Amino acid sequence: MKKAYIAICAILLVGLGVFYAFSNSDFNLKLGETEIKKGTFNESLFAAAPQRRTKQRDVPLPPRKKQDKAEMDTTKKTILFIGDSMVECLFPRMSAYAKKNGHKLYCVVWYSSTTEVYGTRTTLKDYINKYKPDYILITLGGNELFIRDIRQKRQKFVDELIRQMGNIPFVWIGPPNWKDDTGINDMINESVPPGCFYLSYTPDQHYNRKKDGAHPKADSSILWMDRICKWIMTKSAHPIRLEAPPAGETARPTKLELLQPLR
Amino acid sequence: MLSYDPDNPLLFNSGLFWVLFLFFLPIYGLLKSRRTQMMIFVVAFSLYFFYKSSGLFFLLLVATSLIDWFLARQIAQESTVKMKRFWLIVSIVISVGVLCFFKYSNAAIATINELLHNNFQPLDLVLPLGISFYTFKTISYVVDVYKEKIKPTENWLDYLFYLSFFPALAMGPIVRASHFLPQLKENKKPTKTMVYSGFWLALVGVIKKAVFADYFGQYTMIAFGNASGYSGFELAMAVLGFGLQIYCDFSGYSDMAIGMGRMMGFDLGINFDFPYRSQNVTEFWRRWHISLSSWLRDYIYIPLGGNRKGKPRQHFNLMVTMLIGGLWHGETLNFLAWGGVHGVALCLHKLTKKPLDRLLPSENVVVKFCCWLITFVFACYTMMMLGVDSFETVWIVVKKSFTEFDLAYLVPFFTARKMWCYLIIIIFALHFVPKKIYEQMSNLFVRSHWVIKLLIFIIVVQLVIQFSSEEVQPFIYNQF
Structure with a gap:
């Protein structure tokens, strides 16, 4: 024995x-x-971090540092709108905003992408070099709502994406959860500078979903984009002019690029 | 090391446990021949294990063991049946009362709120680790003493050792005192074969739990979390995946427990005997969670009258037993319904068995296959009730997977989730490998050189690491 x-x-x-x-x-x-x-x-x-879940919040995520209200930048912008398939839901309305306010809007939809897909490549940096945006909208996280040990697995990629964006003002649009996540929203919010993260998952934001149960339908996507633009103008760290176009109006972006899922 | 973190309970599949076990085992080996010292050491380790998982609730386990040890002795000492019965009832009321308080209080409050439109606040309760398991263990001990099947233990330490024995504490098996205490009394040293075959079984359990079950779970959680967004085919795959996930999860944990018990020289019995090979629901319950189903049979079904009081009463007894079994698993209506559906299926099987046996040749391969398929589909679809959060979702899953099942999804599904499909095929195939092969593999492991054992251990741990960071694709993107 x-x-x-x-x-x-x-x-x-x-x-x-x-x-x-x-x-x-x-x-x-x-x-x-x-x-x-x-x-x-x-x-x-020895130091296992507790796995936190982002539950639907009654109040928006609090800013981590107290910040003075930023002044609105009224100049015309070149905006890069990049991310996963949620960009496809949002860009028609965002294009209407761009048209109304005189911005250029370049959209990149990479289906099925994640912070890992972008974070392990220079795609974001390449599009920044290509379009030379002075404002970035990025939406990623919808494909990572239920990843276990999210911080261990994704923190480095989120940090890498923030590094690639450098000094260009940006807003990270959080995913429109259909269920509590395993911490992706909290993680992104804590990683970006204050006022650069829009939380899409709050009780006052309702989404009518497409057949897949995840992506918002066109009408919901318009309302979602309206809320984001209002937030950017009034509460974000880098407000730009985004006066609302007529209700429900959509448009085409300056350029749209579609990237297929990785296999 | 000494703090309790509710978000990180100490379980067999955590790295910390295996590091602690590394220190535990040699000390246990040194103390094995000194029975009292060995028992004090194992009890202390078990209570530490409990504390790391449930905090100060480990005191509840200590209190339960003390009360039931005392009451069992009281029962044995009483000379009249009336007084024996009195102490038995006191013991059962306390045990069941504590279990119900922790497990069902908030469900009861929610039901009252809904029925009476009240707004009572739910209690801030944490379910102590393994309370359902050790409560059934303690009830069986007291009942067996009452029925004079066993004698009460001489000292409290023996009983506390039995009740808190850490391999079987968190998720069973519900090993009976009549099976365990004689082994403790004998305190036989484990043979080399026992130690190595126990280690082998524990490694098999780790693979089942941390590789297969956890990986299957990634997809089933996503699909059941948003059932209306998935096609019938995808939901049917999720049902299949969940059936295998829950089996791998539970039987994997049981294997780890039984393996560790064996390494320490204790036989904890078997808990799962390839349940998805069953050809009818009665057989399924003889193979699935055996320690629970035999407990329910011996302490509920038979005392209610079993099959001794006619067919209608037998069916009533079966229904009551299965409903209690369902509630034991969880406090929500899904669990109750799960027990009820299995109760109905068992009654139907008992009713139709004889006429069907006359009608269909039971040795016919096609008949056998059909029986197996029906049982398997039934088992998976009923298991699904334990994995979803509401009846509404159960309905969506059942409806869509039967009315919107389209094989056109097969290729995109396979393309998007190749590894998931491969693992399903592997576990399914492994389930039908003859038992003899598993025994031979275990014997080979026992006889192998320690370097081979080390290599196998490294492969197992690497597989766990590899699969814990693999992710399942949530959507089939080329569908839209």
């Missing part, structure tokens, strides 16, 4: 030691095309 116990302990000790060393090293392994992933042993053993 004792020998067997010693052997089991040795197996556990050596095995866990191997994983501990591997997870703390810069050494990367690949098996064919598959990357051998590293466990986050330090966090998961």
Whole structure:
């Protein structure tokens, strides 16, 4: 019995030691095309962060720092509107806003994309270089509502996207949840500067959904974009002129690019 | 290490547990031959395990063990049946009362609020770890003492050891005192085969729970969370996935518990015996969560009269037993309905068994296959009731998966969720591998060199890491 116990302990000790060393090293392994992933042993053993859920809030997310009300920038802007399929819901109305207020609007819809898809590539930076926007609207997170250990898995990609946007003023539009998420909204809100995150998931925001149950229908998308634009003008860190076009009016953007899902 | 974090309960699939187990095992090995010291050590570890999962509620377990140990001795000492029965009722009322308070208070308040249009605030309650399991254990102990099937333990430590034994504390199996206490008394040293086969079983459990169940769960959670947004085919796949998920989750945890018990020299029995091989619902309940179904049979169904008082009464007894079984699993109406549906199915099976056996040749392969398919589909669809949040969702899932089932979704579904499909096929295939093969694999592991064992351990942990960061695609994007 004792020998067997010693052997089991040795197996556990050596095995866990191997994983501990591997997870703390810069050494990367690949098996064919598959990357051998590293466990986050330090966090998961001794400092596991509690997994928080974003529940529908009665009040908007509070800003993390007290900020003075920013003055509205009334100049005409070149806006890059980029993100996942939610951009497709929002851009027709946003185009009407752009037209009414004299902005240029470049839209990039990458179906099925996530913060990881964008964060591991330079696509965002490439479009910034291509269109040279002085304002960015980004919507990502709808495909990541139910990811476990979201901070461990996605924080670095959100930080990378913020880094790619550099000093260009931006607003990150949160996903219109259809259910409480595992923390993506909280994580993005805490990562961006105050006044740069619009929370789309509050009880006063109702969405009529398309057949897929996730994407808002056209009428709901128009109302959603109206609320976002009003928020940008009045509450965001970088207000720009976004006077409302006639109710329900939509338009075409300056340019639209559609990217297919990764396979 | 010493603080209690409700968001991070200590469970067998956490890394911290295995690090602690690494320290636990050699000390246990050293103390094994000194029975009292070994028991004090294991009880202390078990209570620490409980504390890390439920905070100060570990005191509730201590109190329960003390009260029922005392009452069981009282029952044994009483000379009249009347007084024995009195103490038995006191014990059951306390045990069931505590369980109901923690498990059903808020559900009762919500029901009262709805019926009487009141606004009573729900209680701020946390369900102590494994309360449903250890309550059934303690009831069976007291009843067995009352029926003189077993003698009460000599000292409280023996009983506390049995009730708090950490491998079986959180999710069973509901091992009976009559099975466990003689092993404790004997305190036999585990053989090398027991230790290694226990380790093997624990690793199998880790794979089932942390690789298969958790990965299946990613998709089923998304699909059931937004059932109206998914096609009939996708929902049918979610139902299939959830049926396998709940099996892998529960049987995986049971395997870990039984494996760890075996490593420590205790046989905790078996809890799942390939339930999805069943060809009828009665067989299903003989293979699914065996320790619970046999508990319900011995302590509810048979005392109610079982099949001894005629057919109508047997069916009534079955329904009561299954409804209690449903409520034991959870406090919502979904669980009650789940128990009820299984009760009805069991009654129907008992009613139709004889005429069907006469009508259909039971050895015919086609008949066998049809029986299996019906049972499997029934089991998966009823399991789904435990995975959704309302009756409305149950209805949407059932309706859409039967009326809007379109095989055109097969290819896009497979393309978007290849790994998920592969894992479903693998677990399904593994379920039908003959038991003998599993025994041979276990024996091979036992006999293998320790380097091979280490390699297998590393592969298992790497699979857990690999799959815990894999994600399932929520939508089939090429559909719109």
